Amino acid sequence: MRNIIYIFIAVVFLSCNREKPDFLGGSLNDQFGELLVLDSLTSSTSDFNFSIVSPRFFEAQWSKNLNWQLDVVGVQSGATKSFTGFSSKLDIDNTSWNGSANDFPSFLTESCVATLVLSDNINTITMSTVVSITELKPLQDNLMLVADFEEGMPVNTIKFVQQGESMTFNIESGQAANGTSYYAMGGIVNWDYYLGSIKVPVETEEYINVSPLLLYFNMALIGGVLGEVPANQFMKIYLREDDGERYSYEINPVNWDTWRLVSIPYSEFVLESDPANNTKDPGTINQIEIMSLSCPSGPGTIVGGGTACPENMGLQVKTDIDFIAFSTNESYQP
C-alpha cells in the first residue's frame, strides 16, 4: 500500500517540469506603459565614409517596444533611407547603413538629417540628429554603368528627335537621380506616338555566362505631375544583340513625378524582331535603345495608325532618365 502512495507522490512531483516563457501574451509595458526616451538619437559616428568597410548605424533607446521609423534624408539630394522595426532600441542590428537609398535619388556627399518617430496609442516622440556623408558607397560588384550623364553622353550615342513643339532631348543639371546631371526626354508631338530616342552602344562580354534571369537592366526614370504631362506617356527599351535579335520591354505608363528605379531582368524582355538563334544571350548585347512615347493629341492622321488622345492636347511629355546600368544577381541599390 505504501508503495502506491509513493508512486502517487512521485508521479506528481516528477511531472513538475514545464518550459515557461517569461510571461504570456503581449507585454503590458508595451501596451500600457509610459513612453519615455532613455537614450536620445545619436549616430555611431558623425561622418559616414561609405567607401570603407566600417559599421555605421544609429543608436537610441526608449521604454517600450513599439513600431518605430527612422528616416535619413539628404539635405541636398532629397534622397531618403528608411529603417523600420518593432523594438525598444536602435542599434547596429536594426539601423546598420551602407549608404544606399530607398530608391532614386541617391545620396550625394552631403549633410543628412536623421529623424526618428516613436508612436504609441497616446504619444508621438520625434528625435533628430545630423550626419555627414564624406564618401559615397562604392558601386555594386559586377555593375556596368552605361550612362550617368555626369560627363556628357556616352561615346557614339545616337540621338533621334521628332519634329514637334518644345522638344527637349538634352542633358540637364539639377535634381538628378544620381549625381547632378540627367537626360531629359520630352516635348509635344501631336501626330505620332514616337517623340524620340537615344541609342547607346554597349559591350557585355563579361556577362557571357550570366543567365538572363540574373541580368538586370537598371535605369532611373521620372515622369511629371499628372495634369501637366499626358497620363498615358510611356517608354520602350530595346536591347539589341549582335545576331540582330531585338528584345523589348515597355514601361507603361510613366505617371510618377519622383525619381524611381526601374530594374528589369533580361528574361522579362520579349523578342520583337525576326529570330536568329531565338535565345537571349546576355554577353552579346551591343546596343540599348530608349524611346520616349505618348499618345498624340491630334488632330489629323496619326502616323503608324491608332486613335488620337485629344485629352493630351497641350500637355508636354516628360520621360527623363538617369543612371543606366546593368547589374547581376540583384537589382541596383540606388
Added chain:
Amino acid sequence: MRLIGICFCVLIAINLEAQERVKKVEFYGIAKTNVLHQSYDVEGDTTNISKANYGHSLIDLGILLRPTTSTEVAVELRIRNELGGFWGSSVTYGIRRLTLKGVVNDAIRYKIGDLDLEMTPYTLYNSGYQDLVNEATVFQMAREIIDYEYYFTGNAWRQQGIQSDFGFELNNNTFKSLDVNVFSTRNRTPDFNSASPERLFTGGQLALNTTYGQLKFHSANLHDLKNTVNDIMLYQNSVNSLSARVQLPDIPKFTLDYEGGISKANYDDLVADEQITINDYYWNLGLSYASSDKLKIRINAINTGPQFRSPAAQTVRLGYSSSSNIFPTIGNDLSIRKMGLLDYLYNDVKYNRTFDDRLDLYNPAFSNVLPYGLATPNRKGFSLSLEEYKIEDKLELSSHVHVVSEIVGSGTTNLKSFFKATAKANYHYKKWSVNAGLTHESTTRDGDSFEAIDLSIMLFDFGLDFNISENIALLLGSKYHTANGNELVAIYDNYNNPLLFEPVSFNDNKQMLNSLGFMVEFNERSTLTASASTFSQVDERDYKLNQFQILYRLNF
C-alpha cells in the same frame, strides 16, 4: 398539425399495445406555464420602452418504449406556445430527446442518441453557475427552468452520439474488476461556407477497481474529421489523465486522491502547410479527512499549466458578459444596458449548450479566480474545504478556500495572486428553513501602475422558506453582488494564447435582487408559484427592474 396527428395515432396504437403488455410503454411528461412581467425604471429615460410581458406554455411528453426486454427507446416531444401566440401563430413543435438504449448479451450496455456526458473537472465537465452560492428556493425554481431548457443535468454536457459501457471480473484478490465506458459524439456539423469541418468528440474511461481503491484512466478528444469540407485547418485536442482514490490503511479516516494528465492541442494549417502543437499538464493531489458522517475536511494542491487545453471542461455555462433582448439599452443615449443577476436568472442571456475549441470570454466581476472551474489554465496553489459539518441535523455548514496564483505572468513577469472563500449554511427548524451563502474573491498583482491589479468581488445569497400550511409556502430570496477594483482581461488569439489585455474596472458596483413569493402545492405533482422581485444595479448607469412571475408546473 400533421405532427400532432401522427403523435395522436402513435399514442393510440401504443396505448392499445400497452394494454396487452404491461410496462412495454410508459408515458411521462411535464407541463409548464411561465409568465413574466418586467418593468424598467431609469430616471429621466424617455426613449426606452419601460415594460415587457413575455412567457410561454409548454408540454413535454416523454414516451418510453421497450420493444424487447433489453431495449428501450426514450422520446420527448415538445409543444410550446409563446405568450400571446394566439391561434397557434407562435406554436413550435420539436423533439427534445431521442435516445435508444439497451443491453447486448446481458453484458454490454449501449446508448445511441442524446447523451449526458460527464467525467472529471479537467476532462469533461460542465462547470456550474458563477452567480450563485447557496441559492434561495425561489431562485432555484427559476434556475431549474434554465437547466431544463438547456439540458444542464448536474455537470454533464448534452451531446449526440453513441455510448457503451461494460465490465470484466478479474478473479484476482487485489485487482477485482475492470469497467470500461466509451463514447463518440458529433460535436459540430460541417459548414461549407466557413470551411469548418465536422467535429467529433470521443473518449471514455477505464476504471480498475482494486482492494486499495479505484484507478481510472480518462480520455477526452475533440477532433475534426478530414474531408467533410474543403479543409483549411484541422483541429485536434486530446486530454488524457489518470486518477486514483486510496484510503490510507494505517490511518483509515484519511483518503488520498490524485488526478493528473496532459493535454495536447494540434492545429494543422493545410494552406500554410504548418502545424502548431500546444502541450501542457495538470495535477491535483488531495487529502481528505472524515471523522464521521458529520465532518469532512479536505485539502488539495493544484497545478494547472498555462497551456492546458481542455475544451470540454473549459467552456463556461453562462456568458456573464452577454446581453439580453429585454431592455437591451438604457438612457436616452441608448447605451448598452449591463446585464445583472435578474437577467442571468430570468432573461435570454447567452447559455452555451455545448463546448467548442475557443476559451470563452468571462466576466471577472463574477469569477476571476477559477472562471473555467478547476480546469482554469495557469493556476497553482491549494484549496481547503470543510465539505460537510452537521450540527444536530439542523444546521449544515460547508466552506471552501482557494489560495492560488498564476504559474506564468500575463503580460508581465509579476504574478497575479488569487483568493477565494466560500461559506454555505442551511438551517431547518420546524416550518422554517433558511439558507445562506457568501463568496468573496480577491485578485491582486503588484507592479507599475499599468500592471497593478486589485479586484475584489462578493456574492451573497440568502433564502428563507416558511411553510404556512402543508401546501402553501412563503418564499423569500435575496442576492447581493459587489465588485470593486480593476483587472486586465486577456483577449485570446486563435490558439487560445493571450494576445492583448483589455482593462476593465469596477467602481464599487453593486447589484441586488430581492424576491418574495408564494408557492402552492396542489399535490405532489403540481405547483403554482407567484413571485415579485426587485432588482437594482449601481454601476456606470444605475437602473432598477421590477418583475412579477407566475410559474405553474405539472409533472406526470
